[in-house]
Amino acid sequence: MDFLWKRGDTVSGLLMPDRVFEHFYDIDPQYLLSLGIKALVIDIDNTLAPYEQAIPNERAIAWFASLSENGISAALISNNKRERVETFNESLGLPAYCKSGKPSAKNIRRAMAQMGSDKTNTAVLGDQLLTDVLGGKHIGLRAFLVPPIKDRSSAFFRFKRSLEVPTVKRYVKHCSDVESVSACGFWLDKRYKSNKE
Ligand SMILES: [Mg+2]
DSSP: OOOOOOOOOSTGGGGOOSEEOSSGGGSOHHHHHHTTOOEEEEOOBTTTBOTTOOSOOHHHHHHHHHHHHTTOEEEEEOSSOHHHHHHHHTTTOOOEESSOOTTOOHHHHHHHHHHTOOTTSEEEEESOIIIIIHHHHTTTOEEEEOOOSSOOOSHHHHHHHHHHHHHHHHHHHHOOOHHHHHHTHHHHTTHHHHOOO
16 A cells, blocks of 8 residues: 655646545545545545435445544535535535536635645545546645546547546556556456446
8 A cells, every 4th residue: 555656747747646546435544644634525426426326325424434533524526516416415514515617626725725724635536537636636636546436438428538548557557556556447448438328
């Protein structure tokens, strides 16, 4: 669990996740604390739950509880509409923002202000490089990536996923952590292409 992408100032570095996990719940609060991370801004759709799942499952609720028990703040930052975000957040009661327009960092900054965190101790977590990762990294946050729980299968979504592949390949080339490489299988095995309706 010691691999972490070295921060760079190149344009391609803005899309590069610092670490890839198979599932959100694989992110151990102790690992975050070891990096000095005290706050997470988290995407909802396909990061915490598939689109059709309206509320967090027990595993998600337990994971948020473990973050809280370890003094790590969390906020939900979604590009989806208000109803989706409010319903999902009902039992969690977190700072939550809808229609965020990621990669715009507007609501990420608002969430940090609400949590009392700053770019040195906040990380983003999401399933898309061009929205979640870029949204955090262009303002200097760390970024964690997970493969989508259940990717949409439209041509547009497959196209968006194909744009992520070169960056994921570059990540894997430099990554020696077996679990992180394994978590990249969604992109490398082109599972996003065979995921048809
Ligand atoms: Mg998402």
